[in-house]
Amino acid sequence: xxxxxxFQGMHPSPARRWLRRTGILFxxxxxxxxxxxxxxxxxxxAAAGSSAQAASGTGSVSVSVNSLTPGAPGEDDTITxxxxxxxxxxxxxxxxxVGLRVGPxxxxxxxxxxxxxxxxxxxxxxxxxxxxxxxxxxxxxTPGVSQRFSISVPVDxxxxxxxxxxxxxxxxxxxxxxxxxxxxxxxxxTLLPWQPDDVDTKTSTTFLWPLISTVHTTAExxxxxxxxPVLRDDDLAKEIxxxxxxxxxxxxxxxxxxxWVIDPDLLASVDAMTESYxxxxxxxxxxxxxxxxxxxxxxxxVQSAVKGKEVVALPFxxxxxxxxxxxxxxxxxxxxxxKEATDVVVNTVEPILHVKPTTDFAWPVNGAVDPSIxxxxxxxxxxKVIARSDNFRETGDLSYTPSAARxxxxxxxxxxxxxxxxxLFQGDMTRASTSTLAVQRFLAQSLALGLQTGRxxxxxxxxxxxxxASQAQTMAEALKAVQDENWSESENLTAAAKAEPDPAATxxxxxxxxxxxxxxxxxxxxxxxxxxxxxxxxxxxxKMILSDPSRxxxxxxxxxxxxxxxxxxxxxxxxxxxxSGVEAYLDGLLDQVKxxxxxxxxxxxxxxxxxxxxxxxxxxxxxxxTLRLTSTNPTRLEIGGxxxxxxxxxxxxGHSHSVKFTTSANANGxxxxxxxxxxxxxQKYGEPVTFDVKVTEITATVMLVIxxxxxxxxxxxxxxxxxxxxxxxxxxxxxxRPEGEGPDDDPQNPDTLAKRxxxxxxxxxxxKEPEAGAEKTDDPEQPSDPVPDTAPEKAGPSGTGERVxx
Numbered sequence: 001x002x003x004x005x006x007f008q009g010m011h012p013s014p015a016r017r018w019l020r021r022t023g024i025l026f027x028x029x030x031x032x033x034x035x036x037x038x039x040x041x042x043x044x045x046a047a048a049g050s051s052a053q054a055a056s057g058t059g060s061v062s063v064s065v066n067s068l069t070p071g072a073p074g075e076d077d078t079i080t081x082x083x084x085x086x087x088x089x090x091x092x093x094x095x096x097x098v099g100l101r102v103g104p105x106x107x108x109x110x111x112x113x114x115x116x117x118x119x120x121x122x123x124x125x126x127x128x129x130x131x132x133x134x135x136x137x138x139x140x141x142t143p144g145v146s147q148r149f150s151i152s153v154p155v156d157x158x159x160x161x162x163x164x165x166x167x168x169x170x171x172x173x174x175x176x177x178x179x180x181x182x183x184x185x186x187x188x189x190t191l192l193p194w195q196p197d198d199v200d201t202k203t204s205t206t207f208l209w210p211l212i213s214t215v216h217t218t219a220e221x222x223x224x225x226x227x228x229p230v231l232r233d234d235d236l237a238k239e240i241x242x243x244x245x246x247x248x249x250x251x252x253x254x255x256x257x258x259x260w261v262i263d264p265d266l267l268a269s270v271d272a273m274t275e276s277y278x279x280x281x282x283x284x285x286x287x288x289x290x291x292x293x294x295x296x297x298x299x300x301x302v303q304s305a306v307k308g309k310e311v312v313a314l315p316f317x318x319x320x321x322x323x324x325x326x327x328x329x330x331x332x333x334x335x336x337x338x339k340e341a342t343d344v345v346v347n348t349v350e351p352i353l354h355v356k357p358t359t360d361f362a363w364p365v366n367g368a369v370d371p372s373i374x375x376x377x378x379x380x381x382x383x384k385v386i387a388r389s390d391n392f393r394e395t396g397d398l399s400y401t402p403s404a405a406r407x408x409x410x411x412x413x414x415x416x417x418x419x420x421x422x423x424l425f426q427g428d429m430t431r432a433s434t435s436t437l438a439v440q441r442f443l444a445q446s447l448a449l450g451l452q453t454g455r456x457x458x459x460x461x462x463x464x465x466x467x468x469a470s471q472a473q474t475m476a477e478a479l480k481a482v483q484d485e486n487w488s489e490s491e492n493l494t495a496a497a498k499a500e501p502d503p504a505a506t507x508x509x510x511x512x513x514x515x516x517x518x519x520x521x522x523x524x525x526x527x528x529x530x531x532x533x534x535x536x537x538x539x540x541x542x543k544m545i546l547s548d549p550s551r552x553x554x555x556x557x558x559x560x561x562x563x564x565x566x567x568x569x570x571x572x573x574x575x576x577x578x579x580s581g582v583e584a585y586l587d588g589l590l591d592q593v594k595x596x597x598x599x600x601x602x603x604x605x606x607x608x609x610x611x612x613x614x615x616x617x618x619x620x621x622x623x624x625x626t627l628r629l630t631s632t633n634p635t636r637l638e639i640g641g642x643x644x645x646x647x648x649x650x651x652x653x654g655h656s657h658s659v660k661f662t663t664s665a666n667a668n669g670x671x672x673x674x675x676x677x678x679x680x681x682x683q684k685y686g687e688p689v690t691f692d693v694k695v696t697e698i699t700a701t702v703m704l705v706i707x708x709x710x711x712x713x714x715x716x717x718x719x720x721x722x723x724x725x726x727x728x729x730x731x732x733x734x735x736x737r738p739e740g741e742g743p744d745d746d747p748q749n750p751d752t753l754a755k756r757x758x759x760x761x762x763x764x765x766x767x768k769e770p771e772a773g774a775e776k777t778d779d780p781e782q783p784s785d786p787v788p789d790t791a792p793e794k795a796g797p798s799g800t801g802e803r804v805x806x
Contacts, residue, residue: 059122060089061141061172061186063098066432068168071443071481072193073155082150083433085172085186087141093185096174098149099135102158103127103167103189109401109420112191112444115167116437119189126169126187130157141174160194164451165444168192190437191444195451195486203450204458204491204499206404207479208386208417209258211249211302212318212465213239214567217269218280219559219582223619227551229272230286231279232578236269237291240298247298248469252476254305257483257490261363262311263318264348265562267302270295271352303353310492313349313357315341315380317561318465320524321364322515324564325372328529333536335379341561342380358494360384365566367391367417367462368519370512374412383412384497386462390419391514395506400452402505404460404496414509415497417462420445424478425463429470435477442478443485450487458491458499465566522569528579532560535583542590544679547621556586590686592617593625595675596656598691603637609660610639610693612675616651624680625649629661629673637671637693638664649677665695 066083073079081100087093103126106112118124129135134157136149151170160166172186216236222228239246246266253260273295278286319338328334342359349357362377367388369377377385385408392414394402406414424442429435449459463475482488491499501507539556543549559582568575596613603610612629616622630644631637639645639661651657671693677685 059120059172059184059186060087060091060176061093061096061174062086062088063120063170063172063186063188064431064433065170065188065190065436068190068192068436068440071439072195072447072485075155075196078152078154079158079192080150080152081168081170082148083170083188084146084148085138085141086146087143089176089185090143091176091178092143093141093172093174093176094139095182096141096172096185097132097135097137098151098170098172099132100130100151100153100158101127101169101171102130102160102192103169105162106165106167106191106444106448109445109448112165112441112448113420115189115191116441119437120187122184122187126171126184126189127167129171138174158192160192163195163197163447164193165448166192166194188433191440193440193443193447193485195447198486199450201450201454201456202487202489203446204456204496205446205482205488206458206460206491206493206496207256207258207475208261208312208460208462208493209249209253209256210261210463210465210467211246211266212261212263212314212567213246213266213269214466215265215317215562215565215578217265217272217559217562218578218585219556220585221551221555222278226276227555228275229269229277229555231269231273231277231289234279234289234291236273237289237294240270241291241294243469245466245469245472247301249467249472250298250301250305252472254301256476256479258479259310259312259493260306261314261361262349262353262357263314263316264345265317265558265565267299267352268316268348268558270299274299299352306353306355310494311349311353311355311357312361312493313345313359314361314363315561316344316348316558317341317563317565318567319561319564320566320569321362321377322368322373322519323524324529325370325376326520326523327526328524328564329372329376331526331529331533333533334529335376337532337536337560337564338376338380340557342382344558361386361415361493361497363462365465365519365569366516367419367422368516369414369509370515371509372512373515374408374414374509378410378412385412385414386460387414387416388419388422388462389416390423391510391516392416392506393510395508396504398502398504400455401449401457401459402502403457403499405458405499405501406505406507407501408507408509413497414507415460415493417460418449421449421459421461422463425467425471425475429468429474435470435474438474439478439481443481446482447485447487455502457502458496460493460496522572524564524568524572524575528563528575531576531579531583532563535560535579535586538583538586538590541679541683541685542586544681545593545622545625545685546618547623551620552586552589556582589618593622593651593677594686595627595677595689597689598675600692600694601673602694602696603663603665604696605665607662607664609662610673611658611660612689613656613658614649614651614677615656616653619653621650621652623650625651625685626678626680627659628676628678630676631663632672632674636665636667636669637673637695638666639673646678663693668695670694 063085064083065081068079068081070077070079085098103115106115130153134151134153136151138147141147149170167189168191169187169189171184173182173184175181175183213236216231216233218230218232220230222230238244241247273289274292277289279289281287315338319341321338324334324338345357345359349355360382361384362382363386364373364377367386368391369385369387374385389401392406401418404415404417406416408414421442424438424445427434429438446459449457464471467475483490535556539553543553546552563575563579563582568578593614593616596615598612601610610629612627614625614627625648626646627649628644628646629639631639634643641664645661647659647661649657649659672690673693674688674690676688679685
């Protein structure tokens with residue numbers, strides 16, 4: 001049975017093995033006779049638990065390696081391995097010890113990954129144990145209880161041979177009451193790179209260090225001159241606070257040879273927090289932000305950390321290139337947003353960080369590309385696309401990993417990051433054992449890659465976009481370790497992209513069918529881009545009427561870029577809520593300029609004016625608007641002599657303006673009128689206002705009565721005028737008459753003739769009839785007398801002062 005246990009992977013030292021075998025023989029001698037009398041079934045039953053455990057591949061004791069220093073030792077170093085052992089079985093483990101075992105040289109990168117994947121498999125060979133004087137012993141391990149260990153071994157005791165990567169295992173051996181023989185009950189494998197001397201050709205290593213967050217800023221701003229920004233939440237303050245995720249990213253990256261990859265939206269959001277800002281609360285409420293000091297401190301630290309380093313700036317908001325390529329290009333205007341997001345980068349990053357960023361790199365999600373993604377990525381001006389080797393696979397028979405740069409045609413370079421190195425730091429890195437294994441895997445893969453060939457190569461590592469603080473810590477430890485080693489040297493991303501490409505490496509962009517389905521399921525849908533396009537159309541209309549369009553164009557343009565962010569992957573519903581919030585806020589601003597509703601208007605008469613009021617509740621003035629008033633029944637009611645009339649509109653901020661339209665009625669009845677605002681290019685603005693105009697025509701009888709009354713007034717006025725004129729003439733004659741002469745002596749005065757007495761004839765009562773044509777003046781005319789016939793009037797003109805009856 002002891003031999004069987006050795007066959008399963010137990011390799012104690014020869015002295016220990018001899019002593020334990022001898023002890024077992026002496027202890028078991030009294031029982032030998034009894035055991036021979038039992039049937040063979042019980043030993044099989046005793047081994048049942050061992051068989052079940054072997055089938056699972058893991059032992060009953062869990063071994064964790066929490067620290068291994070140095071990660072890549074030199075010839076004179078002593079390595080120290082520390083960690084814990086935990087009995088997870090139901091029986092106490094006795095006579096246990098922990099020792100180191102060195103496995104064979106790992107010749108391939110896939111072999112390194114296999115060891116890491118099966119690091120706790122007790123069934124696989126784990127090599128001979130190092131001298132037992134370096135072992136740590138335990139009298140017993142109680143179920144559920146953990147014990148610490150720390151083993152230090154000089155490197156020369158490990159018997160390492162040629163340069164390369166070795167398997168280093170920490171194994172616990174012991175026995176239980178059910179299995180009273182020494183066996184391996186738990187193991188944890190890790191990796192030990194061995195390269196004590198400088199190599200002739202070092203691998204150029206580029207590590208991308210991303211400063212990217214999720215979307216935090218809304219389109220809403222204050223109405224004040226500073227346009228106080230409004231944040232969705234205060235989570236960004238937690239990230240930049242001391243100990244926060246972004247704070248750790250900056251602090252760790254400061255002392256590393258890295259290429260910073262930054263989303264300008266993050267810098268803009270933190271920069272906005274350095275002044276007065278607000279945070280959305282429940283409903284429509286907002287609260288004042290209070291983390292100005294933290295924002296200033298973080299930006300200052302970033303400025304210091306990036307000094308002298310390469311800074312690659314992504315398009316503003318880190319747009320999802322794959323979603324845009326697969327679902328957005330068919331929506332008009334979607335690509336223009338990517339161009340705008342690229343154009344604002346320099347004016348965002350450089351004023352804040354005081355360094356000029358590189359903007360010619362595009363980084364699709366997980367480096368997954370296809371022809372449509374490459375086309376979209378380069379449409380905004382980028383000529384280098386960061387891909388990843390698990391998507392951009394080699395199609396040849398290369399036995400080594402080629403350099404990252406690959407010319408893919410059209411002047412575009414694909415920079416293919418190494419997938420194995422780039423994905424090492426995902427998952428939970430809060431556990432020391434997981435973090436330590438990741439660091440050792442990184443060192444091992446880096447060395448193995450360098451030993452593949454003597455060719456000079458450039459390797460790029462592109463980790464996840466938003467590492468946690470613990471992931472960032474692990475990344476920094478791994479990168480610091482590899483930068484101190486003999487087989488690697490640092491290089492920035494631009495240099496890696498310009499490195500001479502390997503002629504045997506594939507340059508064909510993967511087909512669309514090879515794009516991972518898991519990533520496609522997380523993409524923004526077409527409806528997202530349709531909503532963004534709808535919002536952009538409203539913004540185009542709104543900015544045409546404003547006296548200062550920049551107050552809305554900038555915040556809404558940036559918000560629409562944020563609506564396409566990679567950070568919305570896996571949060572599709574939340575992304576839709578954000579986009580709807582942007583559109584709703586713009587709708588609210590549009591509604592601040594509107595027509596005031598009108599009730600029915602009565603029109604009594606042939607013509608009148610109708611006022612229409614435009615209200616502007618914005619803080620800035622509106623202009624370039626036209627108000628059109630249209631009659632739906634111009635045969636009954638005309639406006640401005642036609643079916644409609646237009647007038648230009650200019651309204652100051654916070655004011656209203658009334659516009660009057662001239663109307664004319666042609667018939668009685670009700671006519672519907674529509675008031676509508678239009679922009680300068682003829683687009684309707686806002687909702688129309690519809691109201692009725694009731695026309696009351698004046699009748700003929702009323703017109704005659706009114707006309708007669710007017711005529712009487714005119715005649716009365718004329719009579720008064722003539723009387724006053726006569727009075728004025730008499731007064732003038734009185735003043736001009738010679739002294740002593742009365743008014744009765746004036747023969748030219750018509751009134752004199754009327755007042756002068758009639759002369760009597762000198763002879764009898766009979767009088768001589770006047771001659772025909774002579775004027776009869778001697779007899780006064782009585783009202784009862786018949787009207788005398790008159791002779792025909794003279795055809796000639798009247799004399800001066802003569803009264804003429806017509």
